[in-house]
Amino acid sequence: MKRVKKCDVCLWILAFILIAWGTFGLTVLPGIYDNIVHKQTVLSQNKDESLGLSALMFSKPPMINTMKFFFWNVTNVDEIVYEGARPRVIETGPYTFIESEEKRYLQFRNDDTEIFYQNYKKWIYHDELSCADCEYTDNVMIPNAIQIGSTSFTYNPNYVTSDATQTIISIFLLATGENPFNMPRVGDLLFDGYNDPVLTAAHSNIVTFISDAFNGGVSIVPFPFPDMHTMAYFNGYNNSRDEQYWVKTGKDNIDDLGVIVSWADTLMLPESWWTTPQARMINGTDTGSFAKPKLTEEDVLPMFHSYLCRSFNAVYEKRTEIAGIPSMLYSVPYDEWDTTLPQNKGFRYKNYEARDYFPGWIQCPKWNASACTASPSDPIDCNDKANLCNDCCKQGKVGDTYVLPPGFFPLACYPGRMETSPFAVLWSPPHMLYSPDSVVKSVNGMAPDYDQHQPLQYDHEPYSGMITHVTYRVQVNMPIYANPIFPTNAHLPDAIVPMFYESSEAYLHDWTYTYFQVGFVFMPVFLFWLSIAEIIIGVLIGMLVFVLRARRTF
Structure with missing residues (x-):
């Protein structure tokens, strides 16, 4: 009997230990493991000032980013012109x-709660990943950004020019053969640059000499030209960088990991880019590269895209699985591209030319201007989307110009740089996905597809918030319109012509997915079920002892 009693005591102790450890694993251990994970994901440096694992991965992102460019060849140029x-x-x-990135010159400050970096990027063309008939030297017929930009100044109130100056520029454009459309090579148009007569003249020694000698050093060209001598949409970008960043390391609050403190040494974007303080804000992380841990379906993820010159919000869309890792897909929704909404009016295209590019896109069947009942004491805000069809408004006309339909916003800056855009172009999703049907049909050849053309999507592993997959799609469009001052532009239609779109997809290296799988997926689940198992086994052992003692008693 004595031996049996000792065995009972041992079993009771074992049951108690198992239940205690199981309870500890369910209540305390998750917090301890969270702290361990947070310390591993914080952007930190070691005592010898070498980078911690997360900071090292941050400086050289372990991902493969495939960037695909699709061009829109215009096939009826003569009919248009x-x-x-x-x-x-x-x-x-x-x-x-194939794009690769490297963050250089990393520095820490404020007790290692903030980190500085400059983000360098490199692009390498890959024939085998391009279409069978695609060559880097292919020519494409698209709107001529420099020519159209040179003619648009006549409508911009910021530049006042005499009739004589306009005539001289018109003659110069004719003499140099500048037309509203041209056929550059793909590689030149994107990165390498091609010679353009207007750019060459604007940066020539003779223009500099005349400006210095007869105009007090002020350029005789009546409107600003980009500081580049050849034309390319990403001129000088290869193996270059955008502006410098200071971001949060997550040391003092893991939810702030990667949140931008400043970009280009500023906290707000310039007023010349966007017209409202809300639009000028620099929110969230650099292109959505981080998110807070323990993500939920209610979370909204703010992000700043320096190449698009603005901030966005991404919202939960659905559950996904990337390389075997359960993830949550967050995407930038339709509303973020709708500049007719009051909260987005700061992103509107200024439309100095006052063209109604898409007549009838606003369906106002009962619109009647004579029925307007507004008064000075009770005005109607025609900036509000809800009032665009109001009898006191003019079916999309706000002030002296027209608002564009949803799906467009202008390129405000030279992509990624603290410089005003040298191009009069508009961003949109590919194939004008978020625009009304009448807009899509205004150009023959558009065929939007939600699954193929949704613009900005981010898959996150929800426990850590880390990115597992990124899809980035944007289209570049050029407004064209008739301008009687310039003969080659006198008969152009009022239209927004697509030029090209980028469709990028980024995946992590296999070892990174394995790291995520073990650290963020397997271990939390393993520890949870191990704790459950310990409690169950402890309870069963306790029940076994109770049953044995009962049998001995009876």
Whole structure:
């Protein structure tokens, strides 16, 4: 009997230990493991000032980013230029590049709660990932950004020019053969640059000499030109960088990991880019590269895209699985691209030319201007989307110009740099996905597809908040319109012509997915079920002892 009693005591002790450890594993251990994970994900440096694992991965992102460019070849240029015809386009591509990034000159400050970096990028063209007939040297027929930009100044109130100056510029454009459309090579248009007569003249020694000698050093060219001598949309970007960043390391609050403190040494974007303080804010992380841990479906993820010159919000869309890792997909929704909404009015295209590019996109069947009942004491805000069809408003006309339909916002800066945009272009999702049908049909050749053309999507592993996959798609469009001062532009239609779009997809290296799988997926689940198992086994042992003692008693 004595031996049996000792065995009972041992079993009771074992049961108590198992239940205690199981309870500890369910209540206390998750917090301890969270702290361990947080310390591993914080952007930190070691005592010898070498980078911690997370900071090292941050400085050289372990991902493969495939960037595909699709171009819209305009097929009826003569009809557009001479007859004002609707543009017809054919999609060509993809022309594929592999992008790599490296964050350089990392510095820490404020007790290692903030980190500085400059983000350098490199693009390498890949024939084997491009379409079978695609060559880096292919020519594409698209709107001529420099020529159209040179003619648009006549409508911009910031530049006042005499009739004589306008005539001289018109003659110069004719003499140099500048037309509203041109056929540059793909590689030149994107990165390498091609010679343009207007750019060459604007930066020539003779213009500098005349400006210094007869105009007090002020350029005789009546409107600003970009500081580049050849034309390319990403001129000088290869193996270059955007502006410098200070971001939060997450040391004092893991939820702030990667949140931007300043970009280009500023906390707000310039007023010349966007017209409202809300639009000028620099929110969230650099291109959505981080998110807070323990993500939920209610979370909204703010982010700043320096190449798009603005901030966005991403919202939960659905559950996904990337490389075997359960993830949550967050995407930038339709509303973020709708500049007719009051909260987005700061992103509106200024439309100095006052063209109604898409007549009838606002359906106002009962609109009647004579029925307007507004008064000075009770005005109607025509900036509000809800009032665009009000009898006191003019079906999309706000003040002296027209608002664009949803799906567009202007390129405000030279992508990624604290410089005002040298191009009069508009961003949109590919194939004008978020615009009304009448807009899509204004150009023959558009075929939007939600799954293929949704613009900005981010898959996150929810426990850590880390990114597992990124999809980035944006389209570049050029407004064209008739301008009687310039003969080659006198008969153009009022249209927004697509030029090209980028469709990028970034995946992590296999070892990174394995790291995520073990650290963020397997271990939390393993520890949870181990704790459950310990409690269950402890309870069963206790029940076994109770049953044995009962049998001995009876």
